[in-house]
Amino acid sequence: MKPQKTNSRERILIAAEEVARNAGPGSLSLDAIAQRAGVSKGGLLYNFPTKAKLLQGLVEKHLEEFEKAIDEGSARGEPLLSSYLRVIERSSAEGHPPAAWLFSAIAEDPGFLEPINQFRGRLLARLRAQGGDLGDLLIAFMAMEGLQCMKLFDTDLLSPQERAVLLERAHAIAAGQRV
Template identity: 50%
Template sequence: MTQIKQSSRDKILSAAAEVAREAGAGRLSLDAVAARAGVSKGGLLYNFPTKASLMRALVETFLTNFEQELDASHTAQDGLLSAYIKLSAIECAEAQHGATGVLAAIAEDPDFLKPIAAFKRRLLDRLKSESDDFGSLLVIYLALEGMRSLKLFETEVLTSEERDLAVESMLKIGAGRERNSTASL
């Protein structure tokens, strides 16, 4: 019972992300999402009573997924910064990811930026506490933010080789500055 509910919710959420990517973030309609998810509009509205609740779920699942993956990667041998760099690299190398749905949520209501901003700030503070060179950390943090931004907008500005080179440089800059770490490349 929870199985069916879960899969239906997930289908809707990924359908929403797909529609947002194809039609444009501001052109996400419930009808289109329902059609994409193979669900009737009534069914969609059963799972998400309002459009706003769908958007909220889109943002929340994205953030919690990311945090879980980050915590999973952040093991003993990898410092948080290295884990964050590598996770971001993997995410940006993937063919598609759920961030386009987040963009749709923001287009719908700019208030959705608040939890995202809080999340980012919390992450930066965590990174800050593990670094000795705040200046370099900031540059790396911003560079990852930039990489994610380019990916988010699906503008293929960088080639995959350039992205790899950028990640390599970041690890080189960041590795030496990580507190108590045996950072490997």
């Protein structure tokens, strides 16, 4: 036997995302996740003692990845709004998996939204602190929220050209920011 140490956690988290995406958020059961992860149910519950902990793990994982992606650009001296824009842009363009698991989490307990909302609140606070025209900032920020939301709902209202126009406009606004 080859116990893969604690990176079973990662496998389980990824399996959960896949199950939610393929079988629908309503079919995100522990059995299904365990099977997909190639782990016994006992093993799953060894890593995540409850379903709530597992969902929390999903939320944290995604928040960490998102933050890392933003700080990456920020470290390169990019304006924060531009970093945010770029991350949204990339995840919006790539066939990135829509976070179907989020719907499971919210259905289970709307409290899972709190860390996400806090994260978004902190991000907006950092943006506000960078100065520039408030109206410009807000409309660009909210438009990006709208884009992300569209992705979450797996919709594509905008044509590629339109998305390009929108992002160009947002980038122009971001360029007006002080770094």
